[in-house]
Amino acid sequence: MRHPKDRSAFNDLVYEIVKAIPRGKVMTYGDIAALIPHPISMDPLAYSRVRPRWVGYAMASCGEDVPWQRVINAKGQVSSRPGHGPHVQRHYLEEDGVVF
Numbered sequence: 001m002r003h004p005k006d007r008s009a010f011n012d013l014v015y016e017i018v019k020a021i022p023r024g025k026v027m028t029y030g031d032i033a034a035l036i037p038h039p040i041s042m043d044p045l046a047y048s049r050v051r052p053r054w055v056g057y058a059m060a061s062c063g064e065d066v067p068w069q070r071v072i073n074a075k076g077q078v079s080s081r082p083g084h085g086p087h088v089q090r091h092y093l094e095e096d097g098v099v100f
Contacts, residue, residue: 010036010054011061013036014055014059015058018032018066018068018071019065021071023096023097024096024098025070026071026072027070027071027072028072028074029053029055029056029059030051030052032052032071033055036051059081060081068081068089069088069092
């Protein structure tokens with residue numbers, strides 16, 4: 001699978017979007033990816049197939065200053081994060097005011 005040519009710039013865009021998600025709200029990886037324009041060098045259809053995964057890669061390496069818990073999977077469910085089970089994300093979301 002191809003990766004963004006400038007992965008750092010792509011990740012920064014992802015983190016900027018995630019930091020703007022208000023407390024009590026969530027977005028999916030696909031929602032976030034849809035806000036980032038496709039690279040000029042890449043076919044838009046091909047990009048639409050890989051962009052949520054690219055967001056997932058970015059989120060897997062985000063710092064503690066990024067509210068990672070506000071990003072959920074396409075099924076609307078919490079996911080595991082490296083070093084944490086899904087119960088940790090659910091706990092943080094409940095603290096944010098998300099009702100399950």
